[in-house]
Amino acid sequence: MNNEKILIIGANGQIGTVLTQALRDLYGQDQVIASDLAAVPTMPAGPFETLDVLNAVRLGEIVRQYGIGQVYHLAAILSAKGEQHPKWAWEINMGGVFNVLEAAREYRLKVFFPSSIASFGPFAERQNTPQHGPLEPTTVYGISKVAGELWSQYYHLRYGVDVRSLRYPGIISYQSMPGGGTTDYAVDIYHKAVLKEDFTCFLSAGTRLPMMYMDDAVRATLSLMDAPAEKVKLRTSYNLAGMSFTPAEIAAEIQKHYPEFRVSYQPDFRQAIADSWPESIDDADARNDWGWAPQFDLASMTAEMLSRLKEKYAR
Ligand code: NAD
Ligand code: SER
Numbered sequence: 001m002n003n004e005k006i007l008i009i010g011a012n013g014q015i016g017t018v019l020t021q022a023l024r025d026l027y028g029q030d031q032v033i034a035s036d037l038a039a040v041p042t043m044p045a046g047p048f049e050t051l052d053v054l055n056a057v058r059l060g061e062i063v064r065q066y067g068i069g070q071v072y073h074l075a076a077i078l079s080a081k082g083e084q085h086p087k088w089a090w091e092i093n094m095g096g097v098f099n100v101l102e103a104a105r106e107y108r109l110k111v112f113f114p115s116s117i118a119s120f121g122p123f124a125e126r127q128n129t130p131q132h133g134p135l136e137p138t139t140v141y142g143i144s145k146v147a148g149e150l151w152s153q154y155y156h157l158r159y160g161v162d163v164r165s166l167r168y169p170g171i172i173s174y175q176s177m178p179g180g181g182t183t184d185y186a187v188d189i190y191h192k193a194v195l196k197e198d199f200t201c202f203l204s205a206g207t208r209l210p211m212m213y214m215d216d217a218v219r220a221t222l223s224l225m226d227a228p229a230e231k232v233k234l235r236t237s238y239n240l241a242g243m244s245f246t247p248a249e250i251a252a253e254i255q256k257h258y259p260e261f262r263v264s265y266q267p268d269f270r271q272a273i274a275d276s277w278p279e280s281i282d283d284a285d286a287r288n289d290w291g292w293a294p295q296f297d298l299a300s301m302t303a304e305m306l307s308r309l310k311e312k313y314a315r
Pocket of ligand 1: 014016035036037076114117170171180
């Protein structure tokens with residue numbers, strides 16, 4: 001049982017909303033301090049602090065005020081928004097990582113830093129992309145994730161900071177909406193199906209990408225953070241796989257539940273981002289080192305997404 005107080009930075013986002021609740025269910029509401037740029041009504045009940053992660057002084061104040069022992073640093077600008085505002089994305093993504101790692105060094109914090117499949121670029125093998133191999137991302141988001149991974153490893157080796165990281169695939173959730181990524185279509189498509197609307201996809205029908213249901217992503221995160229330190233052998237970031245599918249395949253799966261559902265394709269600038277990423281991921285290191293195994297595939301995720309969203313819209 002973890003008795004340390006936990007700070008979540010970027011808690012209002014797609015992952016933070018669900019992870020905050022999961023951590024509070026596990027450790028108690030008052031043990032988990034949510035933070036973001038501003039409070040929003042969708043946050044689960046519990047302690048909340050306003051924090052811009054670029055403000056190192058305020059971060060230190062919150063750490064001292066609550067006696068924080070662990071930080072989940074989720075704040076970032078994702079791939080699509082990052083390509084629209086590259087300098088801003090770099091400043092937030094890198095400035096945030098540095099402030100968190102510096103606070104971790106000063107206050108001996110354990111840190112979770114999410115990386116991404118965006119760490120890989122066009123020179124990586126696209127099928128079963130291995131843990132080690134060329135990265136060379138072509139998006140500002142990907143560059144910031146690779147740099148964040150390497151700085152995490154540096155702080156671990158140089159200062160002994162216990163920093164742990166996962167290269168998340170595209171995350172799919174019913175509880176929260178994604179915030180500006182290239183995999184966002186795979187959430188939006190379920191909403192449109194349940195609302196009985198047609199869906200226009202911004203990626204082409206055959207674009208295969210690695211994806212994961214939120215339950216699996218949260219379980220992976222908690223189990224990595226809970227693993228004994230000696231089992232966490234990679235201090236850059238672990239490859240993590242759930243499933244891989246194309247827009248045509250997710251549409252066909254939804255049509256098993258909603259046969260009248262129609263999808264058309266109008267690829268935009270996000271197509272080039274997707275084309276530079278892996279199609280599927282080899283996560284053997286995560287499986288071997290700390291026992292990772294996903295539970296959801298496309299069929300089980302689709303059944304759950306549709307039924308949860310149907311309930312949500314009925315309310
Ligand atoms: P999101 O965009 O939904 O949420 C990010 C949150 O960070 C937002 O609530 C935003 O208000 C906050 N934020 C932005 N700038 C901030 C700042 N300066 N200070 C404090 N907070 C700030 O993102 P998400 O999907 O929840 O992703 C969380 C993390 O996981 C990110 O690091 C992202 O790169 C990573 N990730 C996400 C996915 C995915 O599919 N969702 C996949 C791979 C990696
Ligand atoms: N889902 C994220 C994005 O599309 C991947 O990191 O940006």
